[in-house]
Amino acid sequence: MDRSEIIIIGAGLAGSVAALALARRGRKVMLIAGDRKTDDRRTTALMDQSVRFLDRLGLWDGLKPKASALATMQIIDGTKRLLRAPPVAFRSSEIGLAAFGYNFTNADLLNAFSKAVDLEPNITVIHSNASAIVFSANDVAVTLADDRQIEGELVVGADGRGSLTRQTAGVSLKTWSYPQSALVLNFAHELPHDNVSTEFHTETGPFTQVPLSGKRSSLVWVVEPQEAKRLAELPLGALSQLIEERMQSLLGKVTVEPGVQYWPLSGMTATRYGKGRAVFIGEAAHAFPPIGAQGLNLSLRDIMTLEDLVGAEPDRPLGEEIGARFDRRRKVDVLSRTASVDLLNRSLLSAFLPVQMVRAAGLHVLSQFSPVRHFVMREGVAPGKGFGAFREMVKGKILSRQPS
Numbered sequence: 520m521d522r523s524e525i526i527i528i529g530a531g532l533a534g535s536v537a538a539l540a541l542a543r544r545g546r547k548v549m550l551i552a553g554d555r556k557t558d559d560r561r562t563t564a565l566m567d568q569s570v571r572f573l574d575r576l577g578l579w580d581g582l583k584p585k586a587s588a589l590a591t592m593q594i595i596d597g598t599k600r601l602l603r604a605p606p607v608a609f610r611s612s613e614i615g616l617a618a619f620g621y622n623f624t625n626a627d628l629l630n631a632f633s634k635a636v637d638l639e640p641n642i643t644v645i646h647s648n649a650s651a652i653v654f655s656a657n658d659v660a661v662t663l664a665d666d667r668q669i670e671g672e673l674v675v676g677a678d679g680r681g682s683l684t685r686q687t688a689g690v691s692l693k694t695w696s697y698p699q700s701a702l703v704l705n706f707a708h709e710l711p712h713d714n715v716s717t718e719f720h721t722e723t724g725p726f727t728q729v730p731l732s733g734k735r736s737s738l739v740w741v742v743e744p745q746e747a748k749r750l751a752e753l754p755l756g757a758l759s760q761l762i763e764e765r766m767q768s769l770l771g772k773v774t775v776e777p778g779v780q781y782w783p784l785s786g787m788t789a790t791r792y793g794k795g796r797a798v799f800i801g802e803a804a805h806a807f808p809p810i811g812a813q814g815l816n817l818s819l820r821d822i823m824t825l826e827d828l829v830g831a832e833p834d835r836p837l838g839e840e841i842g843a844r845f846d847r848r849r850k851v852d853v854l855s856r857t858a859s860v861d862l863l864n865r866s867l868l869s870a871f872l873p874v875q876m877v878r879a880a881g882l883h884v885l886s887q888f889s890p891v892r893h894f895v896m897r898e899g900v901a902p903g904k905g906f907g908a909f910r911e912m913v914k915g916k917i918l919s920r921q922p923s
């Protein structure tokens with residue numbers, strides 16, 4: 520039987536980065552890479568905190584040529600409602616950053632991560648699916664689809680929504696669904712995007728354009744499920760024209776690229792993020808609609824926490840308490856992000872006038888008061904940073920009032 524300190528199940532985006540981060544902290548890692556999705560056409564916007572983390576792992580130089588900066592994010596109320604919110608623009612320069620983050624295709628991210636994994640001496644990649652896991656007080660044993668057995672001190676479930684790791688550990692899920700699907704596509708456009716991402720809020724949900732490199736952008740368009748199917752089946756010319764109209768020709772003529780996909784929208788969170796010798800990261804732990812670019816950014820924060828716990832004393836064996844410690848450290852961040860994305864989504868869908876008033880008033884406050892806008896921007900790029908900057912601002916104001 521082979522043995523490794525840490526066994527990571529799933530070599531998607533979350534599992535691959537986790538393997539690199541833990542290996543770089545001196546731990547021996549086995550990465551169980553099951554069948555891989557080959558047609559993921561999604562793109563992922565990584566915020567400043569995530570980019571700095573990937574840079575620390577030595578991944579940024581390889582990713583930079585594929586990155587498209589997000590320097591301005593604007594929200595336009597595209598509803599026909601009585602109470603429409605004013606347009607709001609957030610500029611990264613207002614909080615001293617060159618960009619809030621960078622947009623990538625998932626395929627480029629996974630390619631870069633897999634190459635780095637292959638070069639890392641502390642990682643052994645096993646190309647098979649995990650078929651069974653047995654936990655005991657002293658270790659964890661994983662059986663593979665080809666009947667091989669491996670043992671370790673900790674198993675990291677990075678095995679996506681249907682996580683075998685989470686199920687075997689006996690951890691249940693809270694799930695919910697939305698009456699929507701996300702149409703996902705990439706398109707070329709006539710005018711440069713100038714690194715601006717525009718989100719139109721519509722009655723069915725957000726319509727979000729995010730820059731890609733060159734004169735290209737990605738689009739996540741949230742609509743009712745039948746409408747998503749209808750749009751995905753339109754000839755590309757007709758769909759391109761529709762998108763240009765929706766965007767009020769902001770980027771000129773639009774040409775949609777082949778490979779339009781749609782994804783049903785749902786949310787889920789595990790009731791615990793770790794238990795005994797198991798921890799769950801990425802979509803094995805939490806998933807929510809693609810609004811506000813949160814999913815993988817949250818997963819990278821799972822990994823930063825795990826890196827902290829596992830890397831603090833790299834020579835010490837990993838004990839049975841690690842799952843509970845990880846769970847305690849991740850609860851607040853995961854639950855608060857899940858709740859805010861859910862609230863935003865529901866507020867967009869609500870036809871209830873008071874809800875529309877609160878949303879319009881909220882966006883009005885954001886457009887008018889720069890301290891509030893700066894706070895929201897800092898929280899968006901790195902949770903906790905907004906509070907830190909707010910504390911500094913208050914401290915500065917108090918000190919400036921004190922006699923010298």
Ligand SMILES: Cc1cc2nc3c(=O)[nH]c(=O)nc-3n(C[C@H](O)[C@H](O)[C@H](O)COP(=O)(O)OP(=O)(O)OC[C@H]3O[C@@H](n4cnc5c(N)ncnc54)[C@H](O)[C@@H]3O)c2cc1C
Binds near residue numbers: 528
């Ligand atoms: C339309 C859309 C847009 C999005 N946009 C953004 C965005 O802008 N920003 C952002 O941060 N996030 C975004 N997300 C979320 C982001 O894409 C996901 O968080 C991320 O792809 C999930 O990665 P993962 O590694 O956790 O899961 P997965 O990608 O599901 O990977 C799980 C891996 O585990 C493997 N596996 C499963 N079971 C086993 C087994 N038994 N043995 C071995 N291997 C196994 C699978 O084959 C797979 O490779 C978006 C999501 C959607 C749907």
